[in-house]
Amino acid sequence: MANRWLRPEVYPLFAAVGAAVGICGFQLVRNICINPEVRVTKENRAAGVLDNFAEGEKYAEHFLRKYVRNKAPEIMPGINSFFTDPK
Numbered sequence: 019m020a021n022r023w024l025r026p027e028v029y030p031l032f033a034a035v036g037a038a039v040g041i042c043g044f045q046l047v048r049n050i051c052i053n054p055e056v057r058v059t060k061e062n063r064a065a066g067v068l069d070n071f072a073e074g075e076k077y078a079e080h081f082l083r084k085y086v087r088n089k090a091p092e093i094m095p096g097i098n099s100f101f102t103d104p105k
Contacts, residue, residue, distance in 0.1 A: 053077060 049056055054073040057063045092098050 050058065054068075054070055054077055057065070
């Protein structure tokens with residue numbers, strides 16, 4: 019019975035779905051743990067709306083966003099420049 023469902027053709031599908039579930043899980047854990055607008059404990063929820071702009075700025079301007087801010091939106095810039103830039 020397992021041979022019928024686990025064919026080699028479905029392994030890439032399992033990998034793609036697994037990667038998507040992993041990315042979603044990472045984002046959920048990231049939001050619960052370090053997002054300044056998410057409050058899990060009852061004491062924090064009772065505080066109401068906080069004006070914590072510094073903490074929000076720190077959350078929004080993370081390392082990856084700072085790193086790619088001035089980069090060209092290319093996947094393989096070396097290959098792109100090889101085929102498009104004149105010698």
